[in-house]
Amino acid sequence: MAAALGRLGLERRSIRVPDVALAAWLAMLAGVTAYGAATTTGFLTVSNMKAILTAAAFVGIIAVGLTVIVLSGNLFSLALGQTAAISAMLFLYTLRLGLAAAIVLTLLLGLAIGAVQGFAVGAWRANPIIITIGAAGLMEGMAVWLSHGQSIVPPASETSWQHLAQPVFGLAAPVYVFLVVTAILAVAMHRTRFGRQIYLLGENRVAARAAALPVTLLTVGAFGIASLYTAGSGILIGATSANASLLLTGSYTYDAIAAALVGGNAVTGGRGSIARTAAGAIFIATISDMLLLRGYSTGGQILVRGIIVVVVVVLTNLRERSR
């Protein structure tokens, strides 16, 4: 029980300065958000809440997958946006084989892309950041080459994919997917041997290897899951925009990493949870939505996101250090 709480960072211990600082920061963010919610016209409406959840869903699915990499102690991946974009492209292209085949093929490709990167990181201890930057370049090149630089549109005969973007009981379908895949991963990380071994690997790589954990396999799994989830999000992004090119890459990479960091997961691995990242994704979507409604420019939105990331990274790090 204590160990389970420890993983969530909830075990009983004396409260120190960094805890207070983090609590103060969170309280300040909550206060500013509440103030913003009260004073921003059009924020506290049902339709806006739905918009926030939809925006959070696309980034959130990617971010919870990425969390497995973070927990395994391999920092993060910088190829997520490209993975999502090429998944959307492949999905729309393979729709001519039928909806089920398109989904399965896209998810398999996502899994394979991640597994290859994970193998280089796990077996050879290649630097995860640089490997994923290189992989992103390769994916961009491949995508332009194979698509001849044109954007992909779904075949006219096939319309079943449109359900993936339509509202169900008032909420967009991706929101349900986000909730379900987050719940599955959260349970898997705590109940399965794989999940517990990922935590151990992130906590102490030397000990994990000494305990004969399959380090390579675990890393392949971590990158594979992150990439699989990103491909899943790519399917939903493609279905929503009904038109896919590399432009879809957008800021998904940074938004997903920001969600994982803002959720308070330790960047050095081993401590954090899927739920924290999901909360981080919803928080970032809320802030972005509010800034947009208040008329902030793109720059203002990026700047605020960056400041929140830096402060949270410093505070969670201090908190981890003081344990």
Next chain:
Amino acid sequence: MSALERVRYRPRPGDLAPYAILALMILALALLPALTQYTVRTANVYDILQNFASYGLVALALGITIIAGEFDLSVSSMYLLGGMVAVLTGVGSPFLGILAALGTAVVVGLLQGGLIARFRLNSMPVTLGGYLVVLGITYILGHSKSVIYENFSVGLRLDKPVLQIFSIRSLVSLGIFVVAALVLRYLRVGRDIRAIGGDRRAARVAGVTVDRLLVGVFVVSALGAALPGALLSYSLATASPTNIGFDVLTFSATAALIGGVSLSGGKGGAVGIAAGVLSLSVLQEILSILRSPDYVSSLITGGLLVVVTIVWAPDLSRWFRTTRLARSVEPERAPS
């Protein structure tokens, strides 16, 4: 092996790899007329050096942070901010614009380096946040649009050929490379940077002022991104906040790693990085002579980056040496 022994310069056959790669690239360029109908002119050499001027210093700056055992993801947005600040403040006097860009870089470097050194933070997440902050500021300064630099003559003067193959822009970059090479090779600070990258704890014990040096490394890194960014904006007579993604970062990381900078820190030098940048610049020139589409360049750069990262991976040789069973029980070297 003591920390000082580790950082002492000792050439090994592997250290020649950057120059071998450069020689191969130049050979390919020289053979191009024999295989195709294109002739290689001095204009091509000028182009290669212009490319060197645009990205070389970023590779040098990033290379120095990697040698010091850190990494700076914010260089690609610092490059854009340098150009934006220079264009906005340098309308009357281009020198003032450059100074403003460099001043901004010093502030960014002090903040990032200060946080990383003071709180002993991992530089990846901090500079990722820094990347977003700097990009956001660039957008705000440019009102989310490209800004035109009215003083066109500045760019013309910076790019005017000198001795046919050079320009003021490329001479500035080459000059800074020479200074950096001498400093890294012969001054104490160069040895100390390699020491904190190779074995930080030992360096600290040996009396190296680790924290101050780290802040300095991040200031240098921001300066190395802002200066070529500013010069390029003058040359193009425009500055843009458009997120060009990790193009600058991909190019400079690949160049630094080809140039013999080790990702585990502590190893590399300015001459090797220059060879790495030149190799990639020659490659770009070959691709543009052959009129290959852009995706070929991103495939080759991305592929090269993956390959050099794997070559530098600490466990690669062990993976080939040992069996699966032996590997799983062999004790691992603790990360420093």
